[in-house]
Amino acid sequence: MKTDDFNFLFSYAESMTEPEDLFSGRRLPHGFSLPDNILVFFHDFTASAPNSHSRHTLVIPLDEMVYYVERQQVEMHLGELLYVPPFALRFLHPGSPGYRRLFITFEVNGLQRYLPRSGLFELTPDVLRSLQNFLRNFFTHSEEELAWALMQLLAQLSSAHLVIKAGEPLPEALLQAIDHIECDLAILGDVKQLAFKVGLSPSHLRALFRQHFGVPIGKYIAQKRADYAQYQLKNSDLTIGEIAQKSGFANIYVFSTFFKRNVGVSPLQYRTQMHAPAKKAHGSN
Structure with a gap:
């Protein structure tokens, strides 16, 4: 240790006073816990x-x-x-x-x-x-x-400063629409049925969705179906028929046509491509 380090310890020790209670020190806050x-x-x-x-x-x-x-x-x-x-x-x-x-x-x-x-x-x-x-x-x-x-x-x-960038609140009807799209893909139906569920006319829902999100609601729903299907094909053992049903398609043929149009390959080809790197890596060990 350097001389300055020793000097600090000596100085600190000399400044200390005897505690009134040798069994009661600085305690953590009541209920303290770490993440x-x-x-x-x-x-x-x-x-x-x-x-x-x-x-x-x-x-x-x-x-x-x-x-x-x-x-x-x-x-x-x-x-x-x-x-x-x-x-x-x-x-x-x-x-x-x-x-x-x-x-x-x-x-x-x-x-x-x-x-x-x-x-x-x-x-x-x-x-x-x-x-x-x-x-x-x-x-x-x-x-x-x-x-x-x-x-x-x-x-x-x-202890840091918040970055204040508050924007326009989202209307309740749009929150409900998003919730239905995200949670009920299998039984969602079309925009007309969705509009009825949230208490709007189809034209009003389309206009409101584009106003706040900048994309047509039909395009958004299609993208959600594609996203969901890609995720399940990559991460689950569900059959392609089961994924088609959960994505909201009447049968596997309609689903396959939709998927290839939006993703560029068939559902089976996509699953094979996604699993190929893992198989290759496993075989190289």
């Missing part, structure tokens, strides 16, 4: 939204995009981070320029002082450094170390 059950994952699609769940969520955009959180529009740019608290309804604007985003989700017991306010934050040098440290260590460090690293990131956000 737990931590996940990190990447999405480049819009499904599924809107959704609400019990986990805390950090969203790091890798494209320019627009989120809706509790009906409030939030414009997100590179170099920013969105914190969404548990049970807040959120979804990605279907007309966003891009969909690539990184998620960190976690659970925590009770209200903790280190949790930030809901909203959008700038990735300042200090915040970015903490974020990078957490991500680099996610697969290599212990759960305790990860929880501590995430708590440090959250604590920095809690």
Whole structure:
């Protein structure tokens, strides 16, 4: 140790006084707990939204995009981070320029002082450094170390300034329409049936959807069907017939024609292509 280090220790020790109680020191806040059950994952699609769940969520955009959180529009740019608290309804604007985003989700017991306010934050040098440290260590460090690293990131956000970019709230009818599209693809029907469910005329729903999202509702529904089918073909063991039914198609032939028109290959070809890299990697071990 250097002389200055020793001098600091001597000086600090001399400044200390005897505690009144040698068994009572600085305690953690009552109910304190670290983040737990931590996940990190990447999405480049819009499904599924809107959704609400019990986990805390950090969203790091890798494209320019627009989120809706509790009906409030939030414009997100590179170099920013969105914190969404548990049970807040959120979804990605279907007309966003891009969909690539990184998620960190976690659970925590009770209200903790280190949790930030809901909203959008700038990735300042200090915040970015903490974020990078957490991500680099996610697969290599212990759960305790990860929880501590995430708590440090959250604590920095809690003292940072919110980026205020509040936009126009989303009408209730559109929220209901999005909810039906996302949750009821198998029984959704056409735009006329959807409009009836949300209490609007078909023309009013089409106009309102284009006004707020910038895309025709029919095109959006088609894209959602394609997104859902691609996800299931890649990640599930459902048969193509089952995926066709869950995507809202009367039979496998109509589904196959739709899929090839929108994706460029047949459902079977897509599934084979998606599984080929994994098989190749497995065979090379």
